[in-house]
Amino acid sequence: xxxxxxxxxxxxxxxxxxxxxxxxxxxxxxxxxxxxxxxxxxxxxxxxxxxxxxxxxxxxxxxxxxxxxxxxxxxxxxxxxxxxxxxxxxxxxxxxxxxxxxxxxxxxxxxxxxxxxxxxxxxxxxxxxxxxxxxxxxxxxxxxxxxxxxxxxxxxxxxxxxxxxxxxxxxxxxxxxxxxxxxxxxxxxxxxxxxxxxxxxxxxxxxxxxxxxxxxxxxxxxxxxxxxxxxxxxxxxxxxxxxxxxxxxxxxxxxxxxxxx
Amino acid sequence: xxxxxxxxxxxxxxxxxxxxxxxxxxxxxxxxxxxxxxxxxxxxxxxxxxxxxxxxxxxxxxxxxxxxxxxxxxxxxxxxxxxxxxxxxxxxxxxxxxxxxxxxxxxxxxxxxxxxxxxxxxxxxxxxxxxxxxxxxxxxxxxxxxxxxxxxxxxxxxxxxxxxxxxxxxxxxxxxxxxxxxxxxxxxxxxxxxxxxxxxxxxxxxxxxxxxxxxxxxxxxxxxxxxxxxxxxxxxxxxxxxxxxxxxxxxxxxxxxxxxxxxxxxxxxxxxxxxxx
Numbered sequence: 001x002x003x004x005x006x007x008x009x010x011x012x013x014x015x016x017x018x019x020x021x022x023x024x025x026x027x028x029x030x031x032x033x034x035x036x037x038x039x040x041x042x043x044x045x046x047x048x049x050x051x052x053x054x055x056x057x058x059x060x061x062x063x064x065x066x067x068x069x070x071x072x073x074x075x076x077x078x079x080x081x082x083x084x085x086x087x088x089x090x091x092x093x094x095x096x097x098x099x100x101x102x103x104x105x106x107x108x109x110x111x112x113x114x115x116x117x118x119x120x121x122x123x124x125x126x127x128x129x130x131x132x133x134x135x136x137x138x139x140x141x142x143x144x145x146x147x148x149x150x151x152x153x154x155x156x157x158x159x160x161x162x163x164x165x166x167x168x169x170x171x172x173x174x175x176x177x178x179x180x181x182x183x184x185x186x187x188x189x190x191x192x193x194x195x196x197x198x199x200x201x202x203x204x205x206x207x208x209x210x211x212x213x214x215x216x217x218x219x220x221x222x223x224x225x226x227x228x229x230x231x232x233x234x235x236x237x238x239x240x241x242x243x244x245x246x247x248x249x250x251x252x253x254x255x256x257x258x259x260x261x
Numbered sequence: 262x263x264x265x266x267x268x269x270x271x272x273x274x275x276x277x278x279x280x281x282x283x284x285x286x287x288x289x290x291x292x293x294x295x296x297x298x299x300x301x302x303x304x305x306x307x308x309x310x311x312x313x314x315x316x317x318x319x320x321x322x323x324x325x326x327x328x329x330x331x332x333x334x335x336x337x338x339x340x341x342x343x344x345x346x347x348x349x350x351x352x353x354x355x356x357x358x359x360x361x362x363x364x365x366x367x368x369x370x371x372x373x374x375x376x377x378x379x380x381x382x383x384x385x386x387x388x389x390x391x392x393x394x395x396x397x398x399x400x401x402x403x404x405x406x407x408x409x410x411x412x413x414x415x416x417x418x419x420x421x422x423x424x425x426x427x428x429x430x431x432x433x434x435x436x437x438x439x440x441x442x443x444x445x446x447x448x449x450x451x452x453x454x455x456x457x458x459x460x461x462x463x464x465x466x467x468x469x470x471x472x473x474x475x476x477x478x479x480x481x482x483x484x485x486x487x488x489x490x491x492x493x494x495x496x497x498x499x500x501x502x503x504x505x506x507x508x509x510x511x512x513x514x515x516x517x518x519x520x521x522x523x524x525x526x527x528x529x530x531x532x533x534x535x536x537x538x
Contacts, residue, residue, distance in 0.1 A: 047512040096536070
């Protein structure tokens with residue numbers, strides 16, 4: 001202990017002092033109950049319950065995860081399909097309650113919604129901005145503040161007064177990203193959606209993410225684009241069958257993941 | 262090395278959930294702007310592509326009332342203006358039928374969102390009732406028109422109508438939440454409910470006057486919560502008197518009681534929706 005603290009210079013100590021945890025997962029586990037046969041109707045359920053034939057298979061999507069993510073980290077999750085990446089994001093963003101364990105988040109979480117989720121096709125771009133902002137938990141005043149900036153960033157111009165059923169899918173995506181990132185979120189969650197719009201817009205998105213990080217936001221991202229994760233993240237975890245296989249330096253973790261698959 | 266623990270309280274702690282029903286109520290307060298936006302969206306989009314727009318909210322009960330009046334006014338003697346009698350009942354019934362159905366489909370619509378983002382789960386049901394309330398206020402306009410054109414008396418007891426509406430809104434939200442919970446598990450519930458709703462309407466004095474109910478069956482009608490709640494509407498609009506305590510208490514009990522039960526039931530299952538739907 002003593003030697004260790006002697007070895008530490010002042011910058012190290014400062015660094016430790018400034019690591020403020022944003023997200024803490026203690027022994028988190030998530031169990032899905034998958035019915036072995038699909039029971040879709042009330043009649044079937046009633047009959048089977050009477051016959052005591054409702055059987056479930058337990059499936060642990062996450063198993064005993066311990067993790068701490070600090071302020072300012074860009075944290076990446078990699079792994080095969082079904083490894084538990086999306087479940088992890090859901091547990092963090094309060095969508096799923098863990099079956100076991102404890103999740104704590106010390107900041108406001110802004111998930112980037114799937115393309116078009118929460119939008120209404122008949123409403124105009126302007127109306128949808130406020131609706132989407134409200135879904136993300138912002139107030140009217142908070143949305144008023146950033147409205148002009150959203151319009152500018154999404155490059156929608158005059159289309160902002162048109163019903164968004166007339167938008168192209170690129171315009172949809174640009175609007176969604178612009179609303180979700182209009183306020184600097186304390187914790188931004190990105191699930192495989194960085195491929196928004198054309199290349200120029202993607203560049204803008206990346207820039208925005210970088211500036212968030214500089215301003216102290218915490219980013220958690222899931223992607224199959226390994227090189228992108230390697231390039232953007234400060235720390236990466238490799239998940240497999242609901243268990244963290246390896247965690248740490250992006251290059252090392254991704255190299256190990258590549259070797260395994 | 263001593264690990265630094267933060268003193269700040271987490272914004273979200275999965276361990277902290279002493280009372281689901283009360284927590285939900287608090288979250289509802291935090292998300293009140295979303296509630297306003299959802300109601301606004303429902304009102305705006307319902308009429309955006311129709312030529313007459315919001316006027317349909319008023320024309321719809323008016324049309325039904327007209328047809329029913331033509332068919333039944335000679336059959337039933339309501340002891341006053343039959344169109345006013347029927348419209349006062351229809352307003353209450355439509356509110357209930359539309360509100361409960363909207364609450365169910367609202368949760369279905371919201372399920373896509375609830376898999377991606379946290380919002381208070383009850384918000385879709387509550388906003389459905391909020392929309393129904395706005396529609397209810399709009400449909401008071403045709404009611405006034407009918408009262409005036411049929412030269413029916415305009416009673417001062419109309420000021421009691423807001424109480425009747427609120428009690429019915431409580432009841433509707435309670436039933437809507439119970440149905441939403443059930444339909445999250447069994448999609449059939451929605452279909453079954455449509456049949457039940459038709460039967461329920463005929464078991465409630467909406468189109469026929471209460472006086473045609475046989476004396477020896479009257480006790481059975483008292484088990485029907487809608488009987489008491491519709492009566493509140495009738496008394497203030499059609500009969501022009503305030504309810505007696507014996508008439509008011511069942512309506513109050515059903516309204517508040519069902520809301521509390523529905524809220525407790527819905528929130529007790531709310532952790533499971535993201536797994537289920």
